[in-house]
Amino acid sequence: MPSTLIIGAGGVGAATAHKCAQHNDELGDICLASRTLYKCEAVIEAIKEKGNAKIQNREISTAQVDAMDTEQVAALINSTQSTLVLNVASPYCNKTIMEACLETGAHYLDTAVYEQEGYINEQPPWYANYEWKYRDAFSASGITGVLGIGFDPGAVNAFCAYVHKHTIDTVDTIDIMDVNAGNHGRFFATNFDPETNLREIMEDVIYWENGDFVSIPHHSKSMTYDFPELGEHKVYSMGHDELHSLPFNIPSKRIEFWMGFNDQYINCFKVLKELGLLSNQPVDVEGNAVVPIRLLKAVLPEPSSLAKDYSGKVCIGCLVKGSQSGKDTEVFIYTICDHKECYKEIGSQAISYTTAVPLVTAALLVTRGDWNVQRLVNVEELNPDPFMELMPKLGLDWDLQQS
Numbered sequence: 001m002p003s004t005l006i007i008g009a010g011g012v013g014a015a016t017a018h019k020c021a022q023h024n025d026e027l028g029d030i031c032l033a034s035r036t037l038y039k040c041e042a043v044i045e046a047i048k049e050k051g052n053a054k055i056q057n058r059e060i061s062t063a064q065v066d067a068m069d070t071e072q073v074a075a076l077i078n079s080t081q082s083t084l085v086l087n088v089a090s091p092y093c094n095k096t097i098m099e100a101c102l103e104t105g106a107h108y109l110d111t112a113v114y115e116q117e118g119y120i121n122e123q124p125p126w127y128a129n130y131e132w133k134y135r136d137a138f139s140a141s142g143i144t145g146v147l148g149i150g151f152d153p154g155a156v157n158a159f160c161a162y163v164h165k166h167t168i169d170t171v172d173t174i175d176i177m178d179v180n181a182g183n184h185g186r187f188f189a190t191n192f193d194p195e196t197n198l199r200e201i202m203e204d205v206i207y208w209e210n211g212d213f214v215s216i217p218h219h220s221k222s223m224t225y226d227f228p229e230l231g232e233h234k235v236y237s238m239g240h241d242e243l244h245s246l247p248f249n250i251p252s253k254r255i256e257f258w259m260g261f262n263d264q265y266i267n268c269f270k271v272l273k274e275l276g277l278l279s280n281q282p283v284d285v286e287g288n289a290v291v292p293i294r295l296l297k298a299v300l301p302e303p304s305s306l307a308k309d310y311s312g313k314v315c316i317g318c319l320v321k322g323s324q325s326g327k328d329t330e331v332f333i334y335t336i337c338d339h340k341e342c343y344k345e346i347g348s349q350a351i352s353y354t355t356a357v358p359l360v361t362a363a364l365l366v367t368r369g370d371w372n373v374q375r376l377v378n379v380e381e382l383n384p385d386p387f388m389e390l391m392p393k394l395g396l397d398w399d400l401q402q403s
Contacts, residue, residue: 001028002026002027002028002051002083002084002256002367003027003028003029003030003031003080003081003082003083003084003159004020004027004028004029004030004082004083004084004085004086004363005030005031005076005077005080005082005084005085005086005106006020006030006031006032006033006086006088007033007065007067007073007085007086007087007088007089007093007097008034008087008088008089008090009032009033009034009036009039009040009226010039010088010192010193010303011191011263011303011304011307011348011349011351011352012088012111012150012192012194012230012303012355012356013032013034013039013043013088013089013351014039014043014046014304014346014347014348014352015342015348015352015353015356015357016086016088016219016355016356016359016360017030017032017043017044017047017060018043018046018047018050018052018282018345018346018347018348018356019174019346019356019357019359019394020049020086020232020360020361020363020389021052021053021054021060022052022053022054022394023053023054023360023364023394024053024054024060025054025058025177026056026085026364026367026368027061027064027084027245027360027367028058029058029059029061029081029365030058030059030060030061030084031060031061031062031063031076031079031080031135031334032044032061032062032063033059033062033063033064033067033069033076033197034050034063034064034065034089035064035065035066035067036064037062037063037064038256039089040062040063040064042064042292043050043062044061044062046346046347047060050345050346052346055240058382060098061080063076063080065088067090067093067096067097068091068092068093068096069096070097070099070100070103071081071100073096073097074099074100074103074104075196075244077100077101077104077106078104078252082104082106083106083107084106084107084109084363084366084367084388085097085100085101085106085107085108086109086110086112086359086360086363087109087110087111088110088111088355088356088359090195090196091112091113091115091192091196092114092115092116092117093263094110094112094113094131095114095130095197096243097110097154097231097363098131098134098145101145102134102138102141102145102211103135105141105143106142106143107143107145107366107372108138108143108144108145108146109129109145109146109149109359109362109363110146110147110148110149111148111149111150111153111355111359112150112153112196113126113130113131113147113148113241113244114126114129114130114131115155115196115199116282117280118281119280120199120202120203120280121203121204121228122248124206124213124243125213125242125244125247125248126241126244127147127241127244127245127378128244129153131147132320132376134376135375135376137373138374138375138376139374140374140377142374143364143374143375143376143378144371144372144373144374144375144376144377145375145376146362146371146378146379146382147245147368147376147377147378147379148241148242148245148278148379149358149362149379150355150356150358150359151316151335151355151356151358152176152178152240152241152242152257152316153241153242153245153378153379154242154355154358154359154362154379155316155354155358155379155387155391155396155398156176156242156316156317156318157242157245157378157379157380158358158379158380158382158384158387158388159317159318159333159334159381159384159398160174160176160246160250160320161249161250161381161382161384162333162384162385162388163318163320163331163333163377163400164250164320165385167320167324167329167331167400167402168320168321168322168323168324168329168331169323169325170322170324171250171251171252171320171321171322172252172253172254172322172323173252173253173254173255173319173320173322174250174252174254174255174318174319174320174321174323175256175257175258175318175319176240176242176243176255176256176257176316176317176318176319177225177227177235177258177259177260177315177316177317177318177319178235178256178257178258178259178260178314178315178316179225179227179230179233179235179259179314179315180262180312180314180350180351181227181230181233181260181312181313181314181315182310182311182312182313182314182349182350183310183311183312184306184309184310184349185309186301186306186309187264187268188264188265188268188300188302188313189268189300189301189303190303191303191306191308191349191352192303192351192352192355193297193353194296194300194303194305195280195297197295198227198269198272198293198296199278199280199293199367200238200239200240200277201218201238201269202218202269202273202278203218203239204216204217204218204239205218205220205237205238205239206243206244206277207243207255207256207257208243208246208247208252208253208254208255208256209237209239209253209254209256210253210254211384213243216237216249218236218238218248219236219266220237221236221237222234222235222236222237223235223258225319226317227315227317227323227334228332228334228336228399228401229313229315229336230275230313230315230336233260234260234261234276235259235260236258236259236260236261237256237257237270238257238258238259240257240259241259243256243257244256244324245257245378245380246378246380249378249380249381250380252322254264258345270349272296273313276292277292277293277295277296278292278293278296279291279292279293280292280293287292290392299341303349303352304347304348304349304352307339307343307347307348307352308343309344310339310340310343310349310350310378311340312338312339312341313336313337313338313339313350314336314337314339314350314351315334315336316334316335316337316354317332317333317334317335318331318332318333318334319331319332320332320333329392329403330402330403331400331401331402332401333398333399333401333402334398334399334400334401335396335397335398335399336399337348337350337353337354337396345395353395353396354396356397357391357394357395358387358391358396360381360394361387361391361394362387363389363391364390364394365386365387368385370386371383371386371387
C-alpha cells in the first residue's frame, strides 16, 4: 500500500490534503508537513469535521519540517514510509525535496517551477536551469517525477497534449488563458502566496514565438476574450511555467500565457511597485533589515482566508489553433470552477481547488501505474487520456469548443 507525504499547508496544501483524504483507499496513509505545525493540525481537523476521509481509520498525521533542508525531508519520507511526495511548498524548496526523493526512492510531484530566493527574471527555459538537470538521476533511480502538475501549469499542459493527439495534428498557436471572475470582498489580496504571486506578475513577460523566447515588459500586451459563462474579460500576456516546456514537446509557432486582472488590481499593483513594496532587497528599518515584499505579505490577507467570502467562477483554458489533416481548425478546451462550491466541499477557494485536483489526479495515476514512467517529465510528455478521464471524477470537469 502506498503512503503519501504532502509538503506545504497553505491554501493549496489544505485542498490537496482534503482531496487525498477522499482517495486514501488508494493513496494510503497521509502525512501533511509544514514548517508551521499548527496549520497542518488545523487542516487535519477540518478534514475530520467534513468527514472527507474515505477510509476513516486510515492514518492522517502531521509533521513539522524545514523543506529547505534535504536531510530533514529525507528523514520524514523514511519515517512515514512515504512512496509519494506531493510538493506544494514554496517553489524555493523544489530542489531540496527532489533531492530527498532521489535519496529515499519516493516518487515526486510539484505544481510550480523552481525559483531562486530573491532573484527575478530567470533566463528561459526555466526548467532547464534547475529541474531538468535531475533527469538522468531520476531515470537511473527508476523514480517518477512529474513537474508542474497543478492547473496552470499542469492540467493546461494535458489539455494541449490531448488536443494535439486527437484534434489538431499541426499546431500553429496556443493561448493559455486564466480568468478569475470571482469576488472575495477584500480591497486587495492575492489568491496564493503573495511573494510568489506578485513576483510572477512583476517579472518581464516571456513567451514563445517563431522558434525562440521573446521578452516584453509586464502588462504591455493585452486582449479581450469572450469566455464561456464568464463573458468578455481583459487578459494580459504574462510569463508562466508551462511556456518553458510546451515548445519542446508540442511544436508551435507561438505559445503565450494570459491572465485576467481588473483595473483595481492593476492600479494597486502599480502603486505598490512604485513605492518599492514589491522589492525583494532588504531595507534598513530602525536597525532591522526588512524585505519589503515580505512585509507586504505579512499585512495582506492570508490566501486561504479568502475562501469563505468568495463568490463567482474561474475559467482556465487553452485556445489552440492549427490544422487537422490539412483543414484549419480552432479549439478552446477549458474548465470552469465555482468558488462557493469549492468552499462547500473542502473549505477552499477555486484557485487552490483547481491546483489541488490535477495534482491528486496525477498522484492517483502514478499510484495506479498509468503515469508511473520512472523518469522526470513535464505533463505534456505523458498520455493525456487517463488524466482527462479521471480529473472530472475528482471534481473538475472540462469541455471543448471546436470551430
